[in-house]
Amino acid sequence: MPISLPNPRQAAPAGGRERSLVLLGPANAENPGSGPVIRVLVAHGDRLARAGLGALLESEPDVTVVGAAADGMQAVALAREVDPDVLLIDIAVPGTDAGTVTQRILADADTSSVRVLVIGASDDDQKIFSSLRAGASGFLVRDAEPAELTRAIRAVAAGEGALSPSGVRRVINELAAQPDPRRARPELLEELTARELEVMALVAGGLSNDEIAEQLVVTPATAKTHVSRVMTKLRARHRAQIVTLAYETGLVHPRDPAGAAGAAAAASFALA
Numbered sequence: 001m002p003i004s005l006p007n008p009r010q011a012a013p014a015g016g017r018e019r020s021l022v023l024l025g026p027a028n029a030e031n032p033g034s035g036p037v038i039r040v041l042v043a044h045g046d047r048l049a050r051a052g053l054g055a056l057l058e059s060e061p062d063v064t065v066v067g068a069a070a071d072g073m074q075a076v077a078l079a080r081e082v083d084p085d086v087l088l089i090d091i092a093v094p095g096t097d098a099g100t101v102t103q104r105i106l107a108d109a110d111t112s113s114v115r116v117l118v119i120g121a122s123d124d125d126q127k128i129f130s131s132l133r134a135g136a137s138g139f140l141v142r143d144a145e146p147a148e149l150t151r152a153i154r155a156v157a158a159g160e161g162a163l164s165p166s167g168v169r170r171v172i173n174e175l176a177a178q179p180d181p182r183r184a185r186p187e188l189l190e191e192l193t194a195r196e197l198e199v200m201a202l203v204a205g206g207l208s209n210d211e212i213a214e215q216l217v218v219t220p221a222t223a224k225t226h227v228s229r230v231m232t233k234l235r236a237r238h239r240a241q242i243v244t245l246a247y248e249t250g251l252v253h254p255r256d257p258a259g260a261a262g263a264a265a266a267a268s269f270a271l272a
Contacts, residue, residue: 035062037063038062038086038153038157039064039084040063040085040087040153041066041067041078041082041088042057042067043068043069043071043072043074043093044089046090049090050068050070051068053065053088053149057150063150066083066084069093071094071096072089072097073096076101079111083111084114086156087115087116088117088119088153091120098118099127099133099136100134102118106134106135115137115156115157115159116156117137117139117153117156117162119139119141120139121142132241133244137162138240139162140152144164152164156238160238160239161238161241161243163206163243188245188249192230192233196226196233197251199227200245202216203243204247205252209223209224230242
């Protein structure tokens, strides 16, 4: 039975906090410099934008920019050369589109470990969800605050996901209303236990492992184990793919009224 997420204006995330950025996991966003330096490749068609993004990221103690690409094919080629941890790509990059770039990079054994973070306008619905379906770890609007960008970089580098609230609700509605026939198969969920389906719904609601643990009254370690098992069974690379699958398969319905959620009653995206 589909699980409905409440209206984000009627329910706040666990703990009563609202977020300007939905982090899909316990990324170490509050303690920069405590881990290895994150290698970032920037792909943007505007020279000044490339320079500005590069300067912003280089000012962070745990980030270094290892390359800059002016178009999609250059991004694919540079990813092989410079071995980045994260590709930060503008959704309107010239030439090969961001979704195809993402697909090619993740399909290549030499670059399959690269995490892709897409930036763009909040109304680029089709391009946004095509990038997410291709395997992008997150989406951020171009007018996001610099701090949101660096938090998102750290999140995807840690193997988690990051979604900018503005415009994402429309994309999620689109995923639910027009699922990809190649992937939206409910039988994908047949291997999951009832608890794992519950956990998948909570991940789709934007909850971190700690918040899932609080919601289910289990330890954070147990919540992390449940999430890992869900990812393994669904062959998901990161939590953003769990979100996509949750809506495509109809496990969660964003348009349903608040209060019908059952297992996911406290789960919501903090959308503006």
